[in-house]
Amino acid sequence: MSQPKTILITGGAGFIGSHVIRLFVHKYPQYKIVNLDKLTYAGNLENIRDVEKASNYEFVKGDIQDKNFLTKLFEEKNITDVLHLAAESHVDRSISGPMDFIMTNIVGTANLLEAARNYWKDENHIFYHISTDEVYGSLGAEGFFEETTAYDPRSPYSASKASSDHLVRAYHHTYKLPVKISNCSNNYGSHQFPEKLIPLMINNIKHNKPLPVYGKGENVRDWLWVEDHARAIDVIFHTGKIGETYNIGGWNEWTNIALVKFLCQIMDRKLNRAAGESEKLISYVTDRAGHDLRYAIDATKIKNELGWMPSIKFEEGLEKTVDWYLQNENWVNAITSGDYQKYYEAHYKG
Ligand code: NAD
Ligand code: DAU
Numbered sequence: 001m002s003q004p005k006t007i008l009i010t011g012g013a014g015f016i017g018s019h020v021i022r023l024f025v026h027k028y029p030q031y032k033i034v035n036l037d038k039l040t041y042a043g044n045l046e047n048i049r050d051v052e053k054a055s056n057y058e059f060v061k062g063d064i065q066d067k068n069f070l071t072k073l074f075e076e077k078n079i080t081d082v083l084h085l086a087a088e089s090h091v092d093r094s095i096s097g098p099m100d101f102i103m104t105n106i107v108g109t110a111n112l113l114e115a116a117r118n119y120w121k122d123e124n125h126i127f128y129h130i131s132t133d134e135v136y137g138s139l140g141a142e143g144f145f146e147e148t149t150a151y152d153p154r155s156p157y158s159a160s161k162a163s164s165d166h167l168v169r170a171y172h173h174t175y176k177l178p179v180k181i182s183n184c185s186n187n188y189g190s191h192q193f194p195e196k197l198i199p200l201m202i203n204n205i206k207h208n209k210p211l212p213v214y215g216k217g218e219n220v221r222d223w224l225w226v227e228d229h230a231r232a233i234d235v236i237f238h239t240g241k242i243g244e245t246y247n248i249g250g251w252n253e254w255t256n257i258a259l260v261k262f263l264c265q266i267m268d269r270k271l272n273r274a275a276g277e278s279e280k281l282i283s284y285v286t287d288r289a290g291h292d293l294r295y296a297i298d299a300t301k302i303k304n305e306l307g308w309m310p311s312i313k314f315e316e317g318l319e320k321t322v323d324w325y326l327q328n329e330n331w332v333n334a335i336t337s338g339d340y341q342k343y344y345e346a347h348y349k350g
Contacts, residue, residue, distance in 0.1 A: 005032070199321075
């Protein structure tokens with residue numbers, strides 16, 4: 001009989017990690033889930049309040065930059081599998097300060113790989129690394145990122161994620177570490193830190209603050225409901241092949257300006273404002289340095305091989321997301337006070 005699983009999920013207090021934690025804790029009572037998170041500005045225990053008393057769940061505060069701590073953690077908890085989501089995740093912050101990204105995303109991933117390589121004695125394990133479509137670079141008007149697309153990262157964030165992907169693959173080829181990787185497009189949904197486009201715009205519209213659209217707003221992103229990403233991670237973890245990469249996307253491309261205008265319409269309706277009122281807040285600001293023009297994912301492989309598809313339409317997901325932010329004022333207020341104000345003023349001062 002195979003050994004019971006104790007899955008280490010890193011970054012489980014963050015946006016996507018909290019959705020993955022919730023899914024795994026509820027759906028798999030037979031697994032022990034250890035959530036390792038440093039609780040940086042992006043990590044928030046409120047995101048996982050509803051699972052903290054579950055008998056198959058444990059939270060550990062810790063830093064993946066600390067190799068000795070990871071070695072002990074694997075031994076103490078008898079970690080059998082890893083779902084690695086912990087990262088510095090915001091592109092703009094990587095431009096103003098790349099070192100945290102290099103230390104957590106590259107060195108932290110290397111530390112985790114070393115802990116797994118040293119602790120695991122056979123191949124009955126999974127080291128699943130969660131990555132981004134940004135490693136593929138930037139597309140023009142045509143084409144899609146496929147799993148075979150050459151890497152061409154262009155921001156410190158995407159370069160750090162690309163480095164970590166390469167390390168994960170190198171550990172598979174060199175040491176036969178049983179790895180899986182997925183590269184996903186832009187996620188949206190509840191519990192996303194309001195430095196990212198959608199929650200930032202919702203919050204600003206609500207408070208009648210300017211809506212800072214970079215450049216001309218013509219950059220294109222492919223948006224995916226975060227719970228669909230969590231479902232894809234579940235499917236890949238359980239049925240994806242060892243050593244393989246899977247792209248995950250929403251078949252849902254929007255220019256930033258079209259998306260912001262659509263959000264304005266939803267918010268006008270929800271806040272009983274006159275049609276067109278929120279759009280007046282749009283303010284075109286200095287573009288992001290090295291701003292990638294377009295991301296678009298070809299997710300045919302996960303669809304055909306593992307049967308995964310997005311479950312809800314963007315219009316429906318966005319309504320739900322807006323409702324969540326409007327109904328969770330305390331959550332938003334708690335994280336947009338203090339340090340967030342300083343970040344916001346420094347970043348948008350121009
Ligand atoms: P997030 O910033 O919301 O959360 C990151 C979490 O990692 C936080 O809880 C933080 O406390 C934790 N963390 C950071 N540094 C750590 C360290 N040194 N040790 C331990 N914990 C640490 O990020 P997210 O948006 O939820 O992204 C999660 C993962 O998914 C990342 O690897 C990201 O690259 C990837 N990803 C994100 C998106 C997206 O649209 N957000 C899309 C594709 C892939
Ligand atoms: O593609 C996946 C990636 O998506 C993830 O790997 C990253 O972790 C995640 O942060 C996200 O990166 P982006 O840079 O695409 O997301 P962000 O929400 O920061 O920006 C989305 C688009 O909106 C981008 O083209 C920049 C633009 N933007 C963003 C902000 C914060 C603006 O125009 N104004 C803004 O204020």
